[in-house]
Amino acid sequence: MIVAEHLRKTFPGKGKDKTPVIAVDDVGFTAHDGQITGLLGPNGAGKTTTMRMLYTLMTPETGRVLVDGIDVAADPNRVRRSLGVLPDARGVYKRLTARENIAYFGELHGMPANLIAQRTAKLAAALQMEDFLDRVTEGFSQGQRTKTAIARALIHDPKNVILDEPTNGLDVMTTRGLRAFLMELRAEGRCVIFSSHIMQEVAALCDRIVVIAQGKVAAQGTTDELREQAGEANLEDAFVRLIGSEEGLHA
Amino acid sequence: MNNSSFLGCTLIVMRKELRDFARDRRTFLLTLLMAPLLYPLLILGMGKLTQMRADTQLEKTLEISVQGIERAPNLVAFLASRGIDAKAAPADFEARISTQREDVALVIGKDFADDWRAGKPAKVEMVMDSTRRDADVPTGRVRAALEQYGQSVGALRLLARGVNPMVASPVNLGTRDLATPEAKRGLMLSLILPLIMTLFAFIGGSHLAMDTTAGERERQSLEPLLATPASRGALVSGKMAAACIMGIASMLLILLSFKLSAALASGEASALDVSFAAIGKMLVILLPLVLIGTALLTCLAAAAKSMKEAQSHIVWLMMLPMLPAYALMAYPLKDTALWQYAVPFLSQNQLLVKVNRGESPTPEQWAIYLAASLSLAGVLWLIAVWRYRQEKLAISA
Numbered sequence: 001m002i003v004a005e006h007l008r009k010t011f012p013g014k015g016k017d018k019t020p021v022i023a024v025d026d027v028g029f030t031a032h033d034g035q036i037t038g039l040l041g042p043n044g045a046g047k048t049t050t051m052r053m054l055y056t057l058m059t060p061e062t063g064r065v066l067v068d069g070i071d072v073a074a075d076p077n078r079v080r081r082s083l084g085v086l087p088d089a090r091g092v093y094k095r096l097t098a099r100e101n102i103a104y105f106g107e108l109h110g111m112p113a114n115l116i117a118q119r120t121a122k123l124a125a126a127l128q129m130e131d132f133l134d135r136v137t138e139g140f141s142q143g144q145r146t147k148t149a150i151a152r153a154l155i156h157d158p159k160n161v162i163l164d165e166p167t168n169g170l171d172v173m174t175t176r177g178l179r180a181f182l183m184e185l186r187a188e189g190r191c192v193i194f195s196s197h198i199m200q201e202v203a204a205l206c207d208r209i210v211v212i213a214q215g216k217v218a219a220q221g222t223t224d225e226l227r228e229q230a231g232e233a234n235l236e237d238a239f240v241r242l243i244g245s246e247e248g249l250h251a
Numbered sequence: 252m253n254n255s256s257f258l259g260c261t262l263i264v265m266r267k268e269l270r271d272f273a274r275d276r277r278t279f280l281l282t283l284l285m286a287p288l289l290y291p292l293l294i295l296g297m298g299k300l301t302q303m304r305a306d307t308q309l310e311k312t313l314e315i316s317v318q319g320i321e322r323a324p325n326l327v328a329f330l331a332s333r334g335i336d337a338k339a340a341p342a343d344f345e346a347r348i349s350t351q352r353e354d355v356a357l358v359i360g361k362d363f364a365d366d367w368r369a370g371k372p373a374k375v376e377m378v379m380d381s382t383r384r385d386a387d388v389p390t391g392r393v394r395a396a397l398e399q400y401g402q403s404v405g406a407l408r409l410l411a412r413g414v415n416p417m418v419a420s421p422v423n424l425g426t427r428d429l430a431t432p433e434a435k436r437g438l439m440l441s442l443i444l445p446l447i448m449t450l451f452a453f454i455g456g457s458h459l460a461m462d463t464t465a466g467e468r469e470r471q472s473l474e475p476l477l478a479t480p481a482s483r484g485a486l487v488s489g490k491m492a493a494a495c496i497m498g499i500a501s502m503l504l505i506l507l508s509f510k511l512s513a514a515l516a517s518g519e520a521s522a523l524d525v526s527f528a529a530i531g532k533m534l535v536i537l538l539p540l541v542l543i544g545t546a547l548l549t550c551l552a553a554a555a556k557s558m559k560e561a562q563s564h565i566v567w568l569m570m571l572p573m574l575p576a577y578a579l580m581a582y583p584l585k586d587t588a589l590w591q592y593a594v595p596f597l598s599q600n601q602l603l604v605k606v607n608r609g610e611s612p613t614p615e616q617w618a619i620y621l622a623a624s625l626s627l628a629g630v631l632w633l634i635a636v637w638r639y640r641q642e643k644l645a646i647s648a
Contacts, residue, residue, distance in 0.1 A: 055478050057645050080480040087478060091471030095274040096267075107263045108481040110256060136274075149475065 001191055002031040002054060002160055006063030009049050023049040025215045028063070031193045031208070033159070036186050038206035039195035042243060046215040047195040048088045051164050054193065055085040067160055081109065084158035086166055090149040094138035098129065098148045101137060102155055109156040116155065123151040126181055143174040150181075161185055163194040167201060179205055199239050211242045218242045257488075260481040264489025268463050269496065282458055282497060286451040287504040291512030293443065304388070313389050316340035316347075319359035323367075326359070326375070326400060333396040348378055354386040355379040355393050370408065444509075445603035449572040449596060451505060452537040453544040456498035457565060460545050463490040464552035465561035474645050483639040487553075491545050491635065498541035506530050529606050536602045539624035543595065544568075546631030553638035575600045592616045593623040 007027040010020040024046040031037035039047045052058040054065055056076040065072040067079045092101050099120060106116035124130050127147045132140065137148060146166065154161065163182075167175045182205060185192050196202050202209055203223055210220040219229050219242045230238035273279050318340040320327060327337045340356055347353045360366070360374030367373045375397060379390045406416035464487075467473045476486065510530060548561075548568070555561035575597035584591065586601040592612075598620050605612055612620075638644060 052646075057474065057478060058642055077480045077482070080478060083478070085475065085478040087474040089471035089474040091467075091473075091475075093267075093271055093472060094470075095271050100270075104263070104267050105475075105479060108260060108476075108479045110259070110480075153475065 001033050001066075001068055002037075002162075002193060003066040004028050004030075004050070004054060004063070005065075007050060007053050007060045007065070008062045009046075009053060009058060009060055022215055024053070024060075026063075027212065027215070027217050029208075029210045029217065029220055031160075031191050033191045034186060034189045035207040036182060036192045036194065036205050037208045037210065038202035039193065039210050039212055040197070040199065040202045040239070041195075041212035041218075042197055045197075045212045047197075047212055048164055049215075050212065051162055051193070051195060052087075055083055055087070055162050056080055057087075081156070082159050084154040084156070084161045086146075086150050086153045086163040088164045090146060092137045092140070092145055092148050092152075095136060097136050098133050098140075098144070098151075101148055102152045105152045106155040111156060119155050119157060120151070123154060126184060127151055128177055142169045143171065146170060146174075146178075150178075158190075160191045161193070163192070165195055165197070167196065167198070175201075199236065203235055211239070213243045218244070257482060257485045260485035261489040261492060264481070264486055265492040265496070268459065268490055268493035272459050272462070272493070272497070278458060282455065283501050283504060286447070286455065286501060287508035290447065290505060290508045291515065293447070294509075294512045295515065297443070310334075312336055313392055314338060315389075315393060316344045316353060316356040317359060318344065318356065319361070319363065322359045322361075322363045323373075323375075329400045330393075330396055333392075333399070335393060335396055345378060348380060351380075351383065351385070354383070354389040357393070444607060445600045446573060446576045448505065448509075448533070448537060448603060449540060449599045450569065452498065452502055452540040452599075453572050453596075454548070454565065454568055455501045456494035456541065456545050457548050457568075459497050460491065460494040460548035461552040461558065461561045463493065464549055465555050465558045468644070469558050477639075477645045484636045487549065487635050487639040488632075491549055491632065494545040494549070495541055498545060499538065502534065502537050502541060506533055529609070532606045532611070533603060536599055536606070536620070539621065539628055540595075540599055542628035543624060543631060546628050546635055549635040550631055550638060553635060553644055572596050572599075589615060589619055592620040595624065595627060598624070 005028045007024055008022075009024045010022050013019045013021055027046070027050050029037070039050065041047050049058065053060045054067075054072075056072050056079055059073060068082055070079055072079050092098070093104070096104070102120050102123070103113075103116050106119065111119075120133075124133050127150060129144065129147045129151065132144050137145065140148065146169075150163070150166065153163075166182075167178055170178065179201075182192060182194065186207075194205075206223075208220065208222060209226060211218040211226070219226055221229065223235060226242065227233065227235060227238045230241040232238040232241055312334050314336045315330075316339070317323075317327065317337040320337055320339045330337050337357070340358075341347070344353065344356045348356060356378040358376040358378060360376070363373045363375070377390070377393065377397075379386055405419065409416040409419060464473075467476070477483070548564075551564045552561040555564070575594070578597075579600065584601075586605060591601055592598045602612055602616070602620060
């Protein structure tokens with residue numbers, strides 16, 4: 001379970017205008033185990049910054065993040081062990097094979113070789129990546145790279161999974177496969193948070209949705225609750241009202 | 252995180268970086284083999300060039316232009332006996348010298364014959380360009396021949412007047428230059444060899460050090476790496492260890508090629524001390540420099556926004572090892588003062604020259620050198636770890 005409370009993050013202003021940029025302001029939500037929680041918002045709304053605070057890469061200026069009850073600021077290393085993270089940056093080592101890329105992260109998590117092999121086989125089957133597992137990742141398609149990055153993130157069997165726009169740049173078939181994989185993670189009782197700017201995707205997958213716009217939580221709840229809050233019968237209209245623009249509606 | 256897993260993580264990262272780098276075949280071989288191959292070329296090539304210059308300029312008959320050649324037939328005959336062929340100067344001989352078509356010319360004064368007969372100093376002018384190093388040897392030969400001629404004629408004149416010529420030379424000045432031509436060639440080597448060794452020890456591992464930090468961030472794989480529970484200190488240490496191993500491997504190859512080329516070379520180069528004891532000492536001298544270079548490059552690469560920015564540091568970094576060498580050319584220091592062994596680059600330079608000459612540094616010199624350079628490397632390592640702990644390092648875009 002991941003709890004975010006009153007998160008705020010600003011960045012120093014660049015150029016002539018020295019006023020700090022407020023990236024995230026008072027963002028709070030709870031992501032439960034066995035559920036998929038979606039962060040939905042247009043580009044630049046603060047989703048990636050919020051997630052970076054969740055997965056310990058950034059320290060929030062105010063507020064705190066609790067992962068399974070542990071304060072991220074107090075014991076980041078323990079939190080990192082129970083987190084599987086697909087960051088916005090998902091570069092793979094292009095001179096290593098997909099298997100070696102995955103094994104490297106397994107080793108960094110302190111896993112023994114046989115366990116790594118076992119988990120790799122399982123993830124490769126679930127993500128349908130067996131045919132390119134032993135190829136050097138140079139020249140991989142976007143989908144193959146993303147799958148490698150996801151497998152690498154989940155090699156240590158984490159209870160909590162954070163995925164930053166996992167379907168970005170993927171074709172329809174790969175996206176469908178990925179959705180099925182996320183459903184599986186949910187069925188296994190994990191706490192899954194993923195961000196997207198595509199409404200349909202979030203609506204189709206998520207148990208709970210957190211709508212973020214301009215660094216703030218515009219609304220949160222199940223799809224039904226959101227429809228109710230916005231006072232719109234149509235989900236799409238509800239989102240437009242909540243976000244305040246039509247951006248991010250196009251899949 | 253306890254110590255054993257810190258070490259474990261360091262080793263995991265190091266192994267991965269080395270494997271990754273070794274698969275980049277061309278960069279790998281270039282990093283490892285460039286200096287060792289360059290080395291024999293330099294030693295053998297420079298020896299050969301000095302030899303060629305000496306052969307052609309010292310022993311070949313020298314042709315010079317003489318203006319007013321008809322006024323001093325005896326001088327011309329004397330020059331010919333010293334291997335210097337005089338020929339009538341063309342009208343534009345001064346222009347020919349300034350355009351380097353000729354090295355040196357003589358002008359026999361108009362009154363030469365009259366002055367000569369009157370026993371007055373007869374004027375002979377040497378025309379040359381003192382800034383042309385290439386003209387040094389011919390000019391020297393002509394000057395020496397003229398002095399000899401003057402002396403012998405002077406002595407004859409004194410004899411003709413019944414005076415012992417020895418009274419005219421109250422001081423018998425002689426120089427004994429203990430440096431052989433080989434030693435002079437060795438002087439060149441003593442300037443250049445330590446420079447190349449320090450340079451390659453310092454930035455030999457640069458590609459790996461920068462690529463694993465600035466490059467990794469640019470390729471967007473640093474953020475996921477930093478999200479793992481591996482401690483930042485272990486990550487940066489592993490990356491630095493990989494760069495150090497590459498640096499040490501290339502150092503070993505350089506020293507090996509140094510040994511081989513010194514064995515092949517003639518003259519002073521073959522007199523350089525290349526016993527295994529000396530090689531071992533050189534390795535001890537260069538190792539701290541490998542650490543300093545790797546740590547400094549990692550710090551810079553961690554602070555740089557891009558690989559391009561990191562690489563642009565190389566220019567001034569390459570200048571650093573050269574500074575003491577240039578300073579020593581302008582202001583040679585005796586290598587006895589202890590403070591020199593605490594100054595980076597200067598200390599390596601002095602120690603390498605010492606070892607190359609077959610001398611051994613004193614224990615105090617060793618102690619000061621190792622303490623100063625290892626603590627500098629340690630401080631740079633701490634800065635690199637601190638950089639890796641900073642939030643902004645992880646964020647690539």
